[in-house]
Each structure stands twice: as structure tokens, then as C-alpha cells.
Amino acid sequence: MAEAGGAAAAGLDIDPDFEPQSRPRSCTWPLPRPELPAAPAEAGGAAGGAEEGAGGAAAGPGRAEGARAGGAAARKGGSRRNAWGNQSYAELISQAIESAPEKRLTLAQIYEWMVRSVPYFKDKGDSNSSAGWKNSIRHNLSLHSKFIKVHNEATGKSSWWMLNPEGGKSGKAPRRRAASMDNSSKLAKVRGKASKKKASLQSTSEATADSPGSQFPKWPGSPSSRSNEDSDVWNTFRPRTSSNASTISARLSPILTEQDDLHDEELLPSLVYSSASSNVPPTVTEELELIDGLNLMSPSSSVLSTQQSASSGPIQRDSSFSLRSPNAAGQTTTFGNSLFNPVDISLQSSVSHFSGPQTLEALLTPSSPPPRDVMMTQVDPVLPQTGSRMSSRTLLLLGGQAAQSKMSPGNPRGKPTEQQAEPVGANVLPSTLPIVASPQNTASMASLKASVSATTAQSVQLGTPPLLSSASPAPLGLNQDRLPTDLDIDMYMENLECDMDYIINSDLMDGEGLDFNFEPILSTPSYPSTSQASNHTWVPS
């Protein structure tokens, strides 16, 4: 497997000159790359030099600084701290995750990214285990609260790693005011071994191979991947280290086990709800799995029909909005999403509220990825239509995931496997809405909107969101509980809103903090030009 890497390796070489050199911590993301001035010539040497370190894999214990020393050799001002540059593992990991379309990666993918993105590791990638660095990666993932692990269904895949919105840095991150009871502090740390067992259950559907289009457009060699993991359902969050992560950490629970229960925080009512009320803790996962099984077809179909009849049939499928970026040309990040989106879209629109698969995630992620354009489009229209309360929408975003987990209507089987994967941004958009509307879409949009509105309206009127069920995770047990969707929603709507603010703020803060940014190199541009205006979005105050 890795071999591929080898081959590839031959080809590119980006040069490692990226030397960020002293960058003040203050810079945020100035896309416009910082100046990289003078290039430290030595870089070249480094490039070559890097290798040698490798040999050391074996190096015995004791030595350690070897590598470092080498790097250090250079002067402090600009030289790399670590053979591969100034970035720390944690930063690299963050970049890797960020670069992912969905902002989440499995451990293996992270490795991959390293190998292809960072010259230094390029060679080492494949060397089997050789890697101490892999150990370090793992270590870092586990260690910092800034990374959160999300359970990944899929066949046997390992968990997804994403970054924690709040960013919790090492161990503690007790920011947040909240008051009330926040005990945790140290007591909590008990975690000790609770872990011991989690319910695993993985039946999984291996069959899913169908995975549509994976994402990873950009990856050049895409490893073997190509189609695999897309399906997932992320839930199961887990804040590490005692508190922190909190912000959104909603964990589903089964695992948790940690009696930390007190743990306080909660934040997502819905989730909590599930865990708490339901007694079926462990099963949650299962539910999810179920989801896996479903087809988007069923539910959606009904919806679709509606729409179609309403106005344009074609819409959904291909064209209409999907066009995504016209030019995208570049590379596109595109995400296949657009492709299948149809379903999603319909779904969303019809349903005015609820769910998005990864919403949460989206929330967390600060920057807005490229994808949203599409979604935005559709969403936009809706908004106005709905008119009445945007809040619902808002809520939607936040709550999406929650909703998803908890509510589910009625279809037994429907399940949007793919859906989860791509659409992410959708929910989020709202916040970012103002972005750029796509010009061309307008037309389609209009029509769409119309239809949508109609649909929406209806559904809304009904008050019941049956359709959305398309997603229907169907939580058996839960199901019963959730009757009054609306109520629930309202209930936590408030919370959500708050959170949102909070989150936003957080993000801002984060932004300031993070400087990583420049690309490591390579052609990995995760996203080509996405940045653009969106930045403003969060520049509120």
C-alpha cells in the first residue's frame, strides 16, 4: 500500500523551503502568504539532509536530540525546530485535518497526509512501521484536547479525528464562564481506567462499499482510498482530558462511562437527552449503524416527487444547483457532494428544520470550506421564505446533529449514507450566508426556491416533519420519546443560540490563536481559493 507513496515520491518535491520564520503569533490567516523573504538558503540542504535522520529510526534511546540538534543547529531565528520545519506535530495534524474536505481524518489518513505533504516524511511514509513519528502523531492526538475523536462506523475504520472547536490545548482549558456547577476541575480526572470497555458493536455494513464519491478530490495519489470511508456517522465525541472540549462535546455516551458524569457541561440537550433518558445507552451506536443501512431513496423519493411536481423536475439531480462552481476548475474541491446532493437538498429544503449530519462538526470548523456555495444557494432562498423564524434555521445548524440523532421519524430504512458525508457545510452556512451568492444559480434557485417554499410551507404547516425522516436514524427507543419535536426544538433552541454565540466567539479567539496556516507545502492545497470573502463573516465586532 504505501508503495504508492514511493512512486509518487519520486515525483514531487516541493521544496521545503517553507520557513515561516518567526512569525509573530499574531497573524491570523492572512491568506496572502506571509512574506517569505529571504529564504533561508540552507533549506536546500535541509531537504536533502532530512533523509539522513531517518536512518536513525532505530536510533537507540538516549539519543533523541540528534534530530533536534541538527535542526537546531541553525540559528534560532529562522530555523526549523524539527527537521521538517517549525511546526509541531500538533500543528501539522491540525493542518492535515483542516485540509480535509470534511475536516476529519482517520489516523491512517493523517499519516498519509504527512507523507505527502511534508517533505520530511515523504520518504518515511512507507517504511512500514518505522515510525516513531507515527507514534508521535498518535501521541499528540490523544494528548491534546484540541483533537477530538469521533467514532467512525464504516467497516473497520478507525475513528475520525477532528479538531475541537474550542481548541483546548494541553490539558486544561477551562475557559468558559458558565458558573453554576463546574466541578470537574481535578476531580474528574479520575478517568483512570474507566475505559475498559465500550460497547462496540460493529456490525457495519461492509457492503457499503458503494461509497459514492469520496471526497479527497485533491489528493493526488490518493492512496488506496478512493472509496471507502465516507460513510460514517459521527457521534461519539469525546472530550479528552477532563473538561474542555466541552463546548460542544456532546458525547453520545455509551462510552463515556467515565463517571464523570458530573462533568457538567452538557450543552447539547438533545444529546444529553439521549444518553440520559434513554436507557439504551450502548445502543446508540447501533442506531447509527442502522442508519447506515438506509437508502436515501425511500424517503427522499417522496419528497422529491413533491418538488418535482411543484416545479421543476430536473432540479434536483443534476443540474440545477449542483453546478457548483462553475469553474472550479482548479481543483475543485468540489467534493462530490454536489453530485449526490440532490437528496440532501431536497431534504433540507423540505424539511425546514433539522438535521444535518455533521452539523456539529461544521460548527466547529471555523473556516468555511468551499462546499457551502452550493448549499448556500439553496438555503438562502429558503430563508426568506420561511421567513417566520430564522431562528429555527439557526437552530438547525447547531442542532442538526442533535436532531438527527434524536429525532427520526418514521422511515425504517432510509438512510443517507452519503449524505452524511458531504453536506456538512449546509447548516452552517447560515452564519456565513452573506457570502457570495452565485450568480448563475439564481435562476435555478428561483425556481427551486419556489418549489421549495411550497414544500416547505406545507411541511411546516403540518407541523410535523415527517419527511425529513428521510434521514431517520430511527432510534428505536428514542423514538417514542420524541414526540413533540417542536417543543424540543424550541427548548433547546435557546441554548443553541447561546452556544452559537459562544462558539463564534470562540472561533474568533481561536483564530487569533492559530497561526498555523501556511501550507506545509506541497501541492496540497487543500483548498484552492476558498478563502475569499468569507472571512468577513466572522468579523463581527
Place this chain on the structure above:
DNA sequence: ATCTGTAAACAAG
């Protein structure tokens, strides 16, 4: 002191 990179022991799958 804190942060960071490494190595390693270990539990689970």
C-alpha cells in the same frame, strides 16, 4: 514551568 518530541508499556480490535 511549560511545551514538545520520543520511546515505550499496554489495552482493544
Place this chain on the structure above:
DNA sequence: CTTGTTTACAGAT
């Protein structure tokens, strides 16, 4: 063997 967690240590700041 891979994935994750945790300890422990050594160096740099």
C-alpha cells in the same frame, strides 16, 4: 498489526 492512551524523559524556551 493497528489504533489509542498514558507514562516517563530529555531538551528548548
